[in-house]
Amino acid sequence: QSALTQPPSASGSPGQSVTISCTGTSSDIGGYSHVSWYQHHPDKAPKLMIYEVSKRPSGVPDRFSGSKSGNTASLTVSGLQAEDEADYYCSSYAGSIYVVFGGGTKLTVL
Amino acid sequence: QLQLQESGPGLVKPSETLSLTCTVSGDSISSTSYYWGWIRQPPGKGLEWIGNIYYSGSTYYNPSLKSRVTISVDTSKNQFSLKLNSVTAADTAVYYCARFLQLGPKYFDYWGQGTLVTVSS
Numbered sequence: 241q242s243a244l245t246q247p248p249s250a251s252g253s254p255g256q257s258v259t260i261s262c263t264g265t266s267s268d269i270g271g272y273s274h275v276s277w278y279q280h281h282p283d284k285a286p287k288l289m290i291y292e293v294s295k296r297p298s299g300v301p302d303r304f305s306g307s308k309s310g311n312t313a314s315l316t317v318s319g320l321q322a323e324d325e326a327d328y329y330c331s332s333y334a335g336s337i338y339v340v341f342g343g344g345t346k347l348t349v350l
Numbered sequence: 351q352l353q354l355q356e357s358g359p360g361l362v363k364p365s366e367t368l369s370l371t372c373t374v375s376g377d378s379i380s381s382t383s384y385y386w387g388w389i390r391q392p393p394g395k396g397l398e399w400i401g402n403i404y405y406s407g408s409t410y411y412n413p414s415l416k417s418r419v420t421i422s423v424d425t426s427k428n429q430f431s432l433k434l435n436s437v438t439a440a441d442t443a444v445y446y447c448a449r450f451l452q453l454g455p456k457y458f459d460y461w462g463q464g465t466l467v468t469v470s471s
Binding site for chain 1: 463
């Protein structure tokens, strides 16, 4: 069970859009629609931003969107705001209640 | 509002056993829709899933840690616990407990604040 692959960093200016990729295999991302994304600010609890590939929990701005193609999932943040600066982690169900996370992407708002 | 709070020693000696407890408030740990999980983050690294437990005691562990991990549940106290034996410096991490939705959609929806555990003599 290997970690999902994310770029270590991403950046954008306020108002711009940024997309973070998350690559897995047919045993996790490619095999299920159970991809989720978490926002993590330092010293805080991770926060669920996207679940089931593209669904947003109540309270998450619609600037956050998710998608999946084959073994790769993506998180897009539109209309970047300063408070979006954080680490973002993807996660996928991998069968039999096994869960795998990505290595994380540090999003910087320039 | 659901809350999860990790507790336990912040310092563990090499070769000893790391023990943490997660206290759940605002929901019953016996809810049939959820599992309860442990996740950790070593300094400067990403998140690593450790394992999940159901209120009945059914457990699922990360294969890379399975030989050293035990997760248990105490429904009377609304708590679940993590034990990781034979620890080394590589087990130094912030440890999080979280609730995992298992029926239908699958994701961690609520997390604790995390607790730093350092393995050092």
